[in-house]
Amino acid sequence: MDNLFDKLMEDIRFEEGLNACMNCGVCTAICPAAEFYSYDPRKIVDIVQSRNNELIEDLLKSEQIWYCGECMSCKTRCPRGNAPGLIIMALRGLSQDLGYFTESEKGRQQLAIKRTIGESILNTGYCVYIDGISPEFHPEQGPTWEWVHENRVDLIERLGGNYKGDGPGILRKIPQETLDELKKIFEVTGGLERYEKIESYSKKKAAEMNLDFDEGIDNEYFSHIYKTNNGSHTR
Amino acid sequence: MGKHVVVIGAGVAGMEAAGRLSRNGLEVTLLEKESVAGGHINDWFRLFPDRRDSNEVREYLINLSSDPKIQLKTGASVDKLTRHGSSYLLTTDAGENINADAVVVATGFSLFRSSRKEEYGYGIYENVISSADLEKLFISGEIVISSGKAPQRIGIVHCVGSRDEKVGNLYCSKLCCVTAVKQAIEIKEHLPDSEVFCFYMDMRMGGALYEELYREAQEKWGVNFIRGKVSEASETIDGKIVVKVEDTLAGRPLKMDIDMLVLMAGMEMSEGGSKLAATSGLKTGENRFFASADHHFGSNISNLEGVFFAGTCIAPMNVTETISHARAAVTEVMEYFSNNNR
Numbered sequence: 172m173d174n175l176f177d178k179l180m181e182d183i184r185f186e187e188g189l190n191a192c193m194n195c196g197v198c199t200a201i202c203p204a205a206e207f208y209s210y211d212p213r214k215i216v217d218i219v220q221s222r223n224n225e226l227i228e229d230l231l232k233s234e235q236i237w238y239c240g241e242c243m244s245c246k247t248r249c250p251r252g253n254a255p256g257l258i259i260m261a262l263r264g265l266s267q268d269l270g271y272f273t274e275s276e277k278g279r280q281q282l283a284i285k286r287t288i289g290e291s292i293l294n295t296g297y298c299v300y301i302d303g304i305s306p307e308f309h310p311e312q313g314p315t316w317e318w319v320h321e322n323r324v325d326l327i328e329r330l331g332g333n334y335k336g337d338g339p340g341i342l343r344k345i346p347q348e349t350l351d352e353l354k355k356i357f358e359v360t361g362g363l364e365r366y367e368k369i370e371s372y373s374k375k376k377a378a379e380m381n382l383d384f385d386e387g388i389d390n391e392y393f394s395h396i397y398k399t400n401n402g403s404h405t406r
Numbered sequence: 407m408g409k410h411v412v413v414i415g416a417g418v419a420g421m422e423a424a425g426r427l428s429r430n431g432l433e434v435t436l437l438e439k440e441s442v443a444g445g446h447i448n449d450w451f452r453l454f455p456d457r458r459d460s461n462e463v464r465e466y467l468i469n470l471s472s473d474p475k476i477q478l479k480t481g482a483s484v485d486k487l488t489r490h491g492s493s494y495l496l497t498t499d500a501g502e503n504i505n506a507d508a509v510v511v512a513t514g515f516s517l518f519r520s521s522r523k524e525e526y527g528y529g530i531y532e533n534v535i536s537s538a539d540l541e542k543l544f545i546s547g548e549i550v551i552s553s554g555k556a557p558q559r560i561g562i563v564h565c566v567g568s569r570d571e572k573v574g575n576l577y578c579s580k581l582c583c584v585t586a587v588k589q590a591i592e593i594k595e596h597l598p599d600s601e602v603f604c605f606y607m608d609m610r611m612g613g614a615l616y617e618e619l620y621r622e623a624q625e626k627w628g629v630n631f632i633r634g635k636v637s638e639a640s641e642t643i644d645g646k647i648v649v650k651v652e653d654t655l656a657g658r659p660l661k662m663d664i665d666m667l668v669l670m671a672g673m674e675m676s677e678g679g680s681k682l683a684a685t686s687g688l689k690t691g692e693n694r695f696f697a698s699a700d701h702h703f704g705s706n707i708s709n710l711e712g713v714f715f716a717g718t719c720i721a722p723m724n725v726t727e728t729i730s731h732a733r734a735a736v737t738e739v740m741e742y743f744s745n746n747n748r
């Protein structure tokens with residue numbers, strides 16, 4: 172089996188993020204995610220620096236590596252110049268490459284992120300565009316959202332936006348040549364390849380879990396990963 | 407012999423060196439930038455590990471350095487040090503020129519300026535103070551916070567300005583752990599009903615009787631030790647300090663309300679020492695302290711012949727070590743004179 176530490180070392184973010192950790196806990200104390208989730212960036216750094224292959228594999232399959240908000244507060248404070256946030260990025264990347272992300276609930280949601288935000292970027296030029304924020308999948312938007320969503324064309328016009336229009340303005344249409352450029356960036360940097368990996372590993376997992384798998388958001392597997400919550404993520 | 411030695415700095419190291427040099431028959435000029443001799447010890451109430459009154463050590467040093475062969479010049483710092491033949495010419499900030507056959511550099515340390523670690527709020531929140539500020543409260547005999555009341559919950563932050571890449575100090579200042587323990591006990595002596603929390607990364611109790619003091623702090627005084635470095639402090643509307651830290655032994659992030667936060671400021675190369683290094687050609691090392699010729703057997707010896715180091719201008723040291731190091735510097739000076747037979 173591959174040496175996972177060596178694999179991580181191939182990632183520039185990992186090399187940059189890990190010097191030597193003295194387990195001081197400053198990263199965890201400052202981390203906004205650790206305040207909410209059962210999450211301790213210090214422990215993650217300590218595990219990777221142990222170079223223990225089994226423990227690193229467990230980490231790649233765990234819920235933990237998906238809690239980080241990549242805010243980089245930890246980087247600003249670590250007295251040893253480590254950046255737990257960068258280490259997490261490298262762990263996430265490797266977990267996606269190896270397909271380990273499908274072993275955890277939060278990891279499986281990579282597919283949801285890919286199909287919502289990930290595809291929205293390529294199709295609209297926006298990470299999040301109002302069309303994609305459906306009331307069904309976004310109860311956090313509150314009771315008026317259904318109405319807002321339905322009447323978005325009139326509403327945005329009244330608010331001075333430029334919904335899907337040409338030229339400048341809020342929610343304007345992003346020109347095709349810009350979208351082509353974005354797509355090129357995703358192609359060259361390996362983003363698209365990663366998207367494909369997430370799709371194929373997720374498909375495999377869906378079969379394993381006996382859930383229907385299809386494109387888009389209207390299928391059993393997508394609905395399952397989007398909506399289930401084992402209730403043990405938070406402190 | 408009639409030789410004349412200039413000692414730069416009249417703190418513990420400088421006073422000890424001056425006293426020992428004069429006992430060996432040498433003429434000494436002792437330069438001190440402040441208006442009185444004594445150095446940092448003047449600002450300290452009691453000393454670890456035995457909590458001895460610092461006045462006793464000061465008196466010992468004053469007695470030792472009160473000798474007709476020693477001329478103490480206060481309010482004088484050295485602007486320049488240049489070699490002239492076999493001797494040195496020192497120019498003070500007042501423009502005075504002094505000749506020396508040998509020089510002992512005893513410029514000591516500066517305490518880390520805690521406001522540089524801005525996430526701890528020193529100089530921003532009134533109830534965040536430094537270890538040196540706390541000594542002043544001990545001297546005044548009254549520990550109070552900005553409201554005029556005695557604090558109920560006191561936090562002590564270890565390693566402020568030490569072991570921290572973010573402030574450019576990779577080294578351990580060596581004395582702040584034991585200072586924290588000493589001060590924690592003293593707080594409990596003054597305020598028996600208070601709760602004291604020490605936030606540490608490692609308890610570095612590597613001196614005679616330090617570990618015993620640590621144990622006493624736990625057993626006799628009930629001081630709480632929490633293993634984690636404080637990430638930041640903030641202030642509530644009623645003047646309390648909120649400390650964020652991970653209890654790394656329990657793996658739990660904490661947010662604690664306390665009344666007073668004491669920062670264990672580390673030791674850095676003194677400003678006077680840095681200035682001297684810049685104008686004299688004396689070498690400094692990685693941690694900006696003066697660099698000795700040899701770490702093991704030449705710690706008093708500098709890169710300039712006839713210039714010797716004494717005390718914390720080369721590295722953090724406690725009072726005992728400083729006195730020993732100053733005596734060793736005197737041995738080097740005597741050997742230098744007898745070898746050169748002049």
Ligand code: SF4
Binds near residue numbers: 194196212
């Ligand atoms: S802040 Fe840095 S040294 Fe401290 S626990 Fe986190 S990674 Fe390790």
Ligand code: SF4
Binds near residue numbers: 201202203245256
């Ligand atoms: S980057 Fe991640 S681990 Fe670091 S502070 Fe932000 S959420 Fe926490």
Ligand code: SF4
Binds near residue numbers: 564
């Ligand atoms: S002596 Fe203790 S408080 Fe001071 S720098 Fe070393 S570990 Fe930190």
